[in-house]
Amino acid sequence: KQEVTQIPAALSVPEGENLVLNCSFTDSAIYNLQWFRQDPGKGLTSLLLIQSSQREQTSGRLNASLDKSSGRSTLYIAASQPGDSATYLCAVLYNDYKLSFGAGTTVTVRA
Amino acid sequence: ETGVTQTPRHLVMGMTNKKSLKCEQHLGHNAMYWYKQSAKKPLELMFVYSLEERVENNSVPSRFSPECPNSSHLFLHLHTLQPEDSALYLCASSQAEGDGSPLHFGNGTRLTVT
Numbered sequence: 001k002q003e004v005t006q007i008p009a010a011l012s013v014p015e016g017e018n019l020v021l022n023c024s025f026t027d028s029a030i031y032n033l034q035w036f037r038q039d040p041g042k043g044l045t046s047l048l049l050i051q052s053s054q055r056e057q058t059s060g061r062l063n064a065s066l067d068k069s070s071g072r073s074t075l076y077i078a079a080s081q082p083g084d085s086a087t088y089l090c091a092v093l094y095n096d097y098k099l100s101f102g103a104g105t106t107v108t109v110r111a
Numbered sequence: 112e113t114g115v116t117q118t119p120r121h122l123v124m125g126m127t128n129k130k131s132l133k134c135e136q137h138l139g140h141n142a143m144y145w146y147k148q149s150a151k152k153p154l155e156l157m158f159v160y161s162l163e164e165r166v167e168n169n170s171v172p173s174r175f176s177p178e179c180p181n182s183s184h185l186f187l188h189l190h191t192l193q194p195e196d197s198a199l200y201l202c203a204s205s206q207a208e209g210d211g212s213p214l215h216f217g218n219g220t221r222l223t224v225t
Contacts, residue, residue, distance in 0.1 A: 049213055
């Protein structure tokens, strides 16, 4: 089964601290991996998409890495702000074009 | 205006009601999707449409009935629902189905079944 796991389920940090969010997947035959942000009661907003041939992607304060061999991706958010409080979801698209989502990590950044 | 619009945003219905969820995408995409999001669980794919034809139905109970009249509109017709069907229902679209193109999501419909 192509499972995606995100640990921890919730995270609380003080403002200014760097955030490290983890995503692990069981099958290394992936096509791409996408990180999403979800605000309460809202849909998903795409943050970063990493193709299987890439090791990382960066956008502003966000950096996502991908290690297919170990089945892991990490999302780094530098110098966190209260506005970064949200749930972050990882989605893995496998080579058979099946998309699997993790359950998400809910982040709270305390002012 | 977001690329994918869902209505209504909130819906409360009894188990004997019939209601419909609507999704409209303004991105010129050819594939549309319905997902169910329950608390603390991963998103579950329900239905996939590509060029208005259903290409996937993930063992969804028949009380959920999708309809895709054209490539811009997607409906989810609901009848005789159960309380465990209460969830956030998300619509998404992509350029094509099965080519790895990224999904674009609507804001969802929060459904409560009483």
